[in-house]
Amino acid sequence: MPAALENIRMLSLFDGISDHDKDRLLQAGHTHKCSRGQMLYAQGDAANHFYIISRGTMQLLRTTPDGHEKTLHILKSGQTLGENEIMEGCSRYVANAIAVEDSVLIEFSATWLKEVSRQYPALGLNLLSLIAQQVHLAELEAEHQATMSASQLVGCFLQRLCVLYGFNPESFELPYSKTLIASRLGMKLETFSRTLSKLKKHGIHVEGTHVSIHDLAQLEHYVCGFCSISDDCATHRAMENLE
Amino acid sequence: MPAALENIRMLSLFDGISDHDKDRLLQAGHTHKCSRGQMLYAQGDAANHFYIISRGTMQLLRTTPDGHEKTLHILKSGQTLGENEIMEGCSRYVANAIAVEDSVLIEFSATWLKEVSRQYPALGLNLLSLIAQQVHLAELEAEHQATMSASQLVGCFLQRLCVLYGFNPESFELPYSKTLIASRLGMKLETFSRTLSKLKKHGIHVEGTHVSIHDLAQLEHYVCGFCSISDDCATHRAMENLE
């Protein structure tokens, strides 16, 4: 088995599957390299493949008919592409998938995914759980877009970044460009840039790609229900899957 | 079997299940009445039940930590509540469920839902498909909130209403209050009201609860664009003209 597959075996998608079965399942996957800027698939293509990111970062970019572009997700290693479209039945990718940096993916056929989720009920339920979490996050996102200010969106984003990548909030580097982040947050680059200036007054300093958040208490102003230290265990689960 | 269950058997959730098995499954359900304004469950409650709406309309209302309220969904008969939370594993409802009008629901236990989706792979996959569609819609919603103007949001909403309820766009009545619609669209009632005035210039007339959409050129796009979950949303195209 390719070394790239090793870390894949850890994914929660495969929880409850024996090592032997995992090996058997993963043999159906082919590694697929995607260099920076390259498009893995395009919005509207038939959704024939399911991908797990082994290394690198992928961007899901949607172009609306009226010319707007919005980055739906920025996915890191261990996250997956295509499962929604495949399971939805309508079978067309809803967004372009583009490599933000040189990346390695494991490619499976759509029929493989459908087959194994039938053959291995545990995997089917894991998939169900994964997708249900995505519903949750997507609804949260819509809520944020509708009710939060740019400052709140940025603060919330930085916080999630720390959780997802295990960064120390007091000092870390942005893992991708400001242009990409602005697109992810659905705001203009100019607005994002100005917002970062405003946040300095609130203990959040960003110089170039370096971020340091000195006053964690301040962050609470920008926190949403799922990011906060709520009683809810969903918090942590959800945060672990944030892009 | 209660008469209320009859129409439930038609749901796509039960596609591929024999009539005999359907009957067996549905016997686990209890009818539950919920009168106008009454809360079925609250945001944060343990997600112990799955509901299918037999008659009436339910509103999913989320309160954000900073005091904003947003209506996530307005659900009609045949639609379901709670499946996401149950399947997500973390098991707390993310929003309040409130009856918009006197409603009848079929209640199942959360464990029932998990059990049957394991026992009946077809049902498990139907559920997966249902939830995957919700991801799509929720992402679309977030995109709309981020990129569309109030006019576009309202136009898009009216289109969907026609598809969902089978209304003739040239003449129909709003099925619920403007206050509720505004909340669903994440805008203030005042903004919604003003937006309706603006739309008159674009062939969309709303007087009281009566709506008539005259612009046939836009109408053609509406019909095909709405019914599908398809990402290539003709809605957007039709709404380009709206500033």
Add this chain to the structure above:
DNA sequence: CGACACTTTGAAGACGATCAACGCCGGTGG
């Protein structure tokens, strides 16, 4: 050094939120 992508800053304008006042209607109670 110069080309180019990325980012910052400024000034003007569009848009939606807020606050406030008013009109409309159905129900209730004197």
Add this chain to the structure above:
DNA sequence: CCACCGGCGTTGATCGTCTTCAAAGTGTCG
């Protein structure tokens, strides 16, 4: 029968926020 009230919706004036357009600054890499 009328007066009052509360829920609902409309309209106006004002304000803050985000976008747009434009220009200039920063960095990297050939």
